[in-house]
Structures are given as structure tokens and as C-alpha cells.
Amino acid sequence: MKSKILVVILALAMCFAFAGCSGNSTDTGETDSKVKEPEKPKVTSIIGSWECENIEVVDNGEKLDKDTVEMMFGEGVSNAFKLAAYDDGLAYVTMMEEEGAVLWSETSDKVYKLSQPGAESDTEDSGSMAAKLDGETLTVTVTETYLSDGVERSTEMIFTMKYLGKESRLIEGWDVTFDDHDVYAMSNFMVGGLCVEMDGMLYGDYGGDEWGEGAFTVAKIKEGKLKEPTVITENAKVSYLSIYDDDIYGILDNSRIIKLKDGKAKVQTLYEGTCYYMQVTKSGIYFTDEKNHYCKVDLDGKDKEIIIEKEVYYPYQVNAKFLVYQDDADGETLHVYNMENGNDTKISDVISYEPMLCGDYLYFYTPGSDEDLNYMCRVNMYSGKLEKAEQEALMFDYYVTPDNFSVAMGGFVTAEFDEWNKFADKNSAGFKFYPIYSNGEIWITWCDGENFMGPRTFGTDDEKSIGYSYVNKQSN
Incomplete structure (x- = not known):
């Protein structure tokens, strides 16, 4: 008999063993290894990693008893059948430690068909495999017909699967789920971390009338405007502002790491020396030094330690385990570094700038044919599929929110995620506006040395500059 699905072949082999050998046991090859369950998001489709928790076998209409099923598969059913499905339509199925690739497609609402890649038709196949999602339980049914003593028989194996989370075939152990706050935090970091809001106060670089002027300033946010501004540090450029344990941290003039205790407008210097990113x-303060090596100091700024001794750009820890960064020596490509064991994985093969994570995708851009022309790209962190827009687009900078992109293309263009590769179809002209900061409620835009705060997504209509000159004027 010829089957086009690896799993069906294995299932048939067990059926033959049962029908022809009257109960001879099958070696499961089961190991003691266990899958550690990560924190799981809500299950909405077959995509993810699944593990068997129950098996039923129906042979020619007769349900086999539990002892017989255990004799076929062994007592531990978790290793008997596993499934990992990805959003590119590919899945990997493991039965009795034998793995094979299958294709999956949704035939109706949460009902799925699985077939072997390259299979032309099911009409001549004696087996089939289908799955159905009910709540957070996936039921996979393997059906096979075969001849036994000249009689055609039918066997169904029904595997009840539990969801383990998402499994990456790109990076071992990757299962990162960003909430809205995480998305904004990474995007703010990638555009320079020039502002941060805490307790109704906006801290940041308020810009100036000319390129390069500015002041580290704090002001109250009231009725969509800034009130009672206080200059913390004159004529200084602040960057990579963030909040940790109710304190404000940042970098002044790329030369010292500072802290504002309890959000007060008094700077404490923690570390002096060239610093970026x-x-x-909770384990310390991470940054790159004068050699662009990735370093760490304690929360008090002491005990400097080099973590990655090579030129690193755009480094960002998406959780305590994984660091995304650009490897300058490897063609400016993106890598993921495992902070626990030091494993390093290359995840892009083109020049890659400003990585931002949202959902399953890490977005970035690669240069086009001109200084202001770029190609949007993305890599699926689970399937490993890397996509590049077919056309380059006018793009000065971009920002990812939990719901969409905002791209600086003269003015701002906002697009849904399914339009990630269509910015070449959108036109905008005028001043070069850049996204500076958002927490979902506040939107701050930079243009020609001035910063603007508006109520809509990086809008600049009817807003007043919050630049250095404006701060001085309001203070008088």
C-alpha cells in the first residue's frame, strides 16, 4: 500500500501490527524528556505546538479498549503524536519519534486538512488526516483503509491534543508574546527613546529652533498640552529614556547614563563613558560602549561587564532570555542571542535596520537605491520565513504600534499590517516628519529640529511646537 502522508504510513504500520499479530506490543521509543509549558496565549487556530494527551482507536467500527491502545503506543501518550503548525501552511508531525513535514489548510471554520507536500490528489490515497479545533482542544483524526485477509478494513486514530504554545523552527526555545506596552517600548527604543511619560508628566528631549539644540525637560500633560515645563539639563540631548522601578533612566549626550530618582527633576550620574542603546x-543596565560592544553595569552603574565583544547595533532584549541585535561584521544582518547559553542565531540575510517586534513578526527595513528609499521586510520568528517588499518606498523612518504602522514619507502614512509591503503604492510629500514617542495616548512627532505633540497618530495639524524655545517662553 502506498500512502502520501508520513503519519498515515506509521498509523497503518501499527494497524497491521494489531490486526495481523493479535496484540503484539510496539516499541514506542519513548524517552524521559518533557516539554516545559510556557505561558500560553489564547488559542485561535491550529498554529502552534501541540502534544497528545489522549488516543482513541476505532478499527472497522469497533473501539479498542484502553489496554490495547496502550499496548500499541505505550502508556505515555505525550510522545506518541506531536504537531507543530506554522502560518506559512507548513507543519511538522512526529509520531513515535518519526518526523515528517505536512501541509495544512483550513477547509472550514477551525477545520483543517493535512497532506504531504507534493501530493497531487487524494483520490487514489487510502489514507487521510484532518484536524478540528474546539475551544483550546485540537482533535486530529487519521483515517486509513487497508486489506486484511482480502477484506477491506478501515481504521481511525483520534488524537486529542493540548496546546503547548508556539514553537519556533528558527530559534530553539523562542516563545515571545508582546503585549501593547511591549510593542510601544521596543518601537520607542528603536526611534531613539527621546521621551517617556510617567504619572502624567512628560520627560524628554523637547527639541529646539535649530538642529542640535535642546534641553532635557519635564512638564505636566494637561488637556492635551504641556504645562509648567521645567528644564532639567540645559543644552543637552537626552536619549533612550525608560522607566524602571518608578525611576527614570536615560543617556545624556551619549556620554553618561543618568537616573532621576522617583521621577524628580534632579539628575544622578550612574556611569560615564560613551554609551548608546x-x-x-532587573539584572542591570545594558548598553553599547565606545567600541560598540554590548555591555552591562549594575543598577548603580558599577561593575562593567562585556556581554558581546563585537560591534553590535540595535540591541534589544525582548525578554530575559533573548536579545535581538544587528551584527555589523556579518553584513549588518539581524541575529538573536541567547542570554542564558550564548547561542547566536542569524535570522536575516540582508542589511537590516530598526527591528521592531509585533505578533509573530520582526519588522525591519533594508536600503533601496537611494538614501530615502527603503524596502520593508519582515521575518516570521516561528516559521523562519523572511519576506521583502517587491518595491522600494520613500521612507524616512517608521514606527510599529499594536495595530498598524506609521511611516514617515514626507508626511505620515498609516497602514494596517496586511499592507506592510505596499508602502510604494502610497504617496506623501512635504516636510520630513519623524515618529518620536507614543504610549497609545500621546503621539509625539519630530520635524526640522522641532517636536510636536498631538492627539492623533503622529499628527502635526493644529499642534504647537514643544521645542526648547517654546519651553523657555512658557517658563517666563
Whole structure:
């Protein structure tokens, strides 16, 4: 008999063993390894990693008893059948430690068909495999017909599967789910971390009348406007502002890491020396130094340690385990570094700038034929599929929100995620506006040395500059 699905072949082999050998046991090859369950998001489709928790076998209309099923599969059913499905329509099925690739497609609402890649038709196949999602339970049914003593028989194997979370075939152990706050935090970091809001106060670089002027300033946000501004540090450029444990951290003039205790307008210097790309975590303060090496100091700024001793750009820890960064020596491509074991995985093969994570995708752009022309790209962090827009687009900068993109294309163009590769079809002209900061309620835009705060997505209509000159004027 010829089957086009690896799993069906294995199922048939077990059926033959049962029908022809009257109960001879099958070696499961089961190991003691266990899958650690991550925190799981809500299950909405077959996409993800699944593990068997119950098996039923119906042979020619007769349901086999539990002892017989255990004799066929062994007592531990979790290793008997596993499934990992990805959004590119590919899945990997493991039965009795034998793995094979299958294609999956949704035939109706939460009902799925699985077939072997390259199969031309099911009409001559004696087997089939289908799945159905009910709540958070996936039921996979393998059906096979075969001849036994000249009589055609039919066997169904019904596997009840539990959801383990998403499994990446790109990076071992990757299962990162960003909430809205995480998306905004990474996007704010990638555009420079020039502002941050805490307790109704806006801290940040308020810009100036000319390129390069500015002041580290704090003001109250009231009725969509800034009130009672206070200059914290004159004529200084602040960047990579963030909040940790109710304190404000940042970098001044790329030369010192500072902290504002309890949000007060008094700067405490923690570390002096060239520094970029600062991120504060419970294990310390991370940044790149004068050699662009990825470093760490304690939360008090002491005990500097080099984590990655090579030129690193755009480094961002998406959780305590994984760091996304651009490897300058490897063609400016994106890598993921495992902070626990030091494993390093290349995830893009083109020049990659400003990675931003949302959902399953890490978005970035790669240069086009001109300084202001770029190609939007994305890589699926689970399937490993890398996509590049077919056409380059006028793009000065971009920002990812939980719901859409905002791209600086003269003015701002907002697009849904399914339009990620269609910015070449959108036109905008005028001043170069850049996204600076958002937390979902506040939207701050930079243009020609001035910063603007508006109520809509990086809008600049009817807003007043919050630049350095404006701060001075309001203070008088």
C-alpha cells in the first residue's frame, strides 16, 4: 500500500501490527524528556505546538479498549503524536519519534486538512488526516483503509491534543508574546527613546529652533498640552529614556547614563563613558560602549561587564532570555542571542535596520537605491520565513504600534499590517516628519529640529511646537 502522508504510513504500520499479530506490543521509543509549558496565549487556530494527551482507536467500527491502545503506543501518550503548525501552511508531525513535514489548510471554520507536500490528489490515497479545533482542544483524526485477509478494513486514530504554545523552527526555545506596552517600548527604543511619560508628566528631549539644540525637560500633560515645563539639563540631548522601578533612566549626550530618582527633576550620574542603546532590566543596565560592544553595569552603574565583544547595533532584549541585535561584521544582518547559553542565531540575510517586534513578526527595513528609499521586510520568528517588499518606498523612518504602522514619507502614512509591503503604492510629500514617542495616548512627532505633540497618530495639524524655545517662553 502506498500512502502520501508520513503519519498515515506509521498509523497503518501499527494497524497491521494489531490486526495481523493479535496484540503484539510496539516499541514506542519513548524517552524521559518533557516539554516545559510556557505561558500560553489564547488559542485561535491550529498554529502552534501541540502534544497528545489522549488516543482513541476505532478499527472497522469497533473501539479498542484502553489496554490495547496502550499496548500499541505505550502508556505515555505525550510522545506518541506531536504537531507543530506554522502560518506559512507548513507543519511538522512526529509520531513515535518519526518526523515528517505536512501541509495544512483550513477547509472550514477551525477545520483543517493535512497532506504531504507534493501530493497531487487524494483520490487514489487510502489514507487521510484532518484536524478540528474546539475551544483550546485540537482533535486530529487519521483515517486509513487497508486489506486484511482480502477484506477491506478501515481504521481511525483520534488524537486529542493540548496546546503547548508556539514553537519556533528558527530559534530553539523562542516563545515571545508582546503585549501593547511591549510593542510601544521596543518601537520607542528603536526611534531613539527621546521621551517617556510617567504619572502624567512628560520627560524628554523637547527639541529646539535649530538642529542640535535642546534641553532635557519635564512638564505636566494637561488637556492635551504641556504645562509648567521645567528644564532639567540645559543644552543637552537626552536619549533612550525608560522607566524602571518608578525611576527614570536615560543617556545624556551619549556620554553618561543618568537616573532621576522617583521621577524628580534632579539628575544622578550612574556611569560615564560613551554609551548608546541603553536598556534597563532587573539584572542591570545594558548598553553599547565606545567600541560598540554590548555591555552591562549594575543598577548603580558599577561593575562593567562585556556581554558581546563585537560591534553590535540595535540591541534589544525582548525578554530575559533573548536579545535581538544587528551584527555589523556579518553584513549588518539581524541575529538573536541567547542570554542564558550564548547561542547566536542569524535570522536575516540582508542589511537590516530598526527591528521592531509585533505578533509573530520582526519588522525591519533594508536600503533601496537611494538614501530615502527603503524596502520593508519582515521575518516570521516561528516559521523562519523572511519576506521583502517587491518595491522600494520613500521612507524616512517608521514606527510599529499594536495595530498598524506609521511611516514617515514626507508626511505620515498609516497602514494596517496586511499592507506592510505596499508602502510604494502610497504617496506623501512635504516636510520630513519623524515618529518620536507614543504610549497609545500621546503621539509625539519630530520635524526640522522641532517636536510636536498631538492627539492623533503622529499628527502635526493644529499642534504647537514643544521645542526648547517654546519651553523657555512658557517658563517666563
